[in-house]
Amino acid sequence: MTTTEHGLVEPLGPAEGRALLMTAEIGRLAFTDGHGPTVEPFAFALDDAAIVLAVGARSGARAAVGQTVAFEVDEIDVVRRTGWSVVAVGTLHRAGPEVRARPEPWPDTVDDGERALLVLTVERISGRRLRREVRRG
Amino acid sequence: MTTTEHGLVEPLGPAEGRALLMTAEIGRLAFTDGHGPTVEPFAFALDDAAIVLAVGARSGARAAVGQTVAFEVDEIDVVRRTGWSVVAVGTLHRAGPEVRARPEPWPDTVDDGERALLVLTVERISGRRLRREVRRG
Numbered sequence: 001m002t003t004t005e006h007g008l009v010e011p012l013g014p015a016e017g018r019a020l021l022m023t024a025e026i027g028r029l030a031f032t033d034g035h036g037p038t039v040e041p042f043a044f045a046l047d048d049a050a051i052v053l054a055v056g057a058r059s060g061a062r063a064a065v066g067q068t069v070a071f072e073v074d075e076i077d078v079v080r081r082t083g084w085s086v087v088a089v090g091t092l093h094r095a096g097p098e099v100r101a102r103p104e105p106w107p108d109t110v111d112d113g114e115r116a117l118l119v120l121t122v123e124r125i126s127g128r129r130l131r132r133e134v135r136r137g
Numbered sequence: 138m139t140t141t142e143h144g145l146v147e148p149l150g151p152a153e154g155r156a157l158l159m160t161a162e163i164g165r166l167a168f169t170d171g172h173g174p175t176v177e178p179f180a181f182a183l184d185d186a187a188i189v190l191a192v193g194a195r196s197g198a199r200a201a202v203g204q205t206v207a208f209e210v211d212e213i214d215v216v217r218r219t220g221w222s223v224v225a226v227g228t229l230h231r232a233g234p235e236v237r238a239r240p241e242p243w244p245d246t247v248d249d250g251e252r253a254l255l256v257l258t259v260e261r262i263s264g265r266r267l268r269r270e271v272r273r274g
Contacts, residue, residue: 006245007243007244007245009244009245025215026213026215028165028176028209028211030167030174030175030176030207031174035226035261036205036207036226036261037167037168037205037206037207037226038167038207038224038226038263039165039167039176039207039209039222039224040222040224040265041211041213041222041267043218068173068174069174070167070173070174070175070176072165072176074165074178076163076178078162078163081180081243081244085176085177085178087175087176087177089172089173089174089175106144106218107144107146107218107265107267108143108144108146124172124173126175128177128244130178130244
């Protein structure tokens with residue numbers, strides 16, 4: 001008898017995705033700047049279903065205001081190849097006074113000038129759980 | 138005397154970015170599928186300066202062939218808020234016979250059908266080192 005190990009990708013529903021999003025401290029914003037697509041890590045806070053970022057004056061993410069962007073969080077065990085990833089998609093805009101969440105301004109820079117609060121209004125959330133399964137045959 | 142701790146974002150040059158890319162096992166591909174922007178983690182291999190992925194028949198990344206995409210790798214200490222991130226940008230296409238790199242097919246699925254080798258020809262690489270600095274004042 002031999003055993004083989006396979007990776008399994010299981011889709012996660014929006015409720016599970018939201019629950020996992022709440023466990024993360026840092027996510028990766030995928031947007032388009034003047035040079036094309038890019039990805040930058042940010043700390044974030046949740047304001048109801050919205051994702052709130054505090055970005056510096058020179059952050060490339062300011063160029064993404066008005067864009068439909070993706071914000072990814074994950075937790076991956078690189079050695080065992082297990083974990084999960086969740087992607088929230090929506091429009092990025094400047095926070096209005098109704099936004100009360102105050103995310104940690106990270107990454108920050110000492111001379112970063114005035115920070116802006118940006119809000120990703122989540123229109124769609126999806127995710128995947130990455131498992132391993134041993135099969136005997 | 139008080140001390141304050143600041144985060145510093147230092148840009149990395151292409152050579153440093155390439156060196157850090159070589160240390161990573163898993164990266165995150167930012168592309169656009171039928172629903173809009175999305176991000177998916179993948180194992181990868183390097184073939185000279187190109188990034189090679191082995192994706193399953195049902196992987197959303199197949200929709201990205203022909204697109205300009207971003208592939209991000211990072212190593213972030215979430216507790217200390219230190220680390221680095223690197224982004225490689227270029228066009229994604231199917232691998233020709235000249236591509237010899239054989240990346241681990243991850244994430245894989247048991248019934249994923251025939252895999253395709255996709256190649257990101259890197260046109261631009263950039264990165265940032267994320268440090269903390271204590272200032273006394």
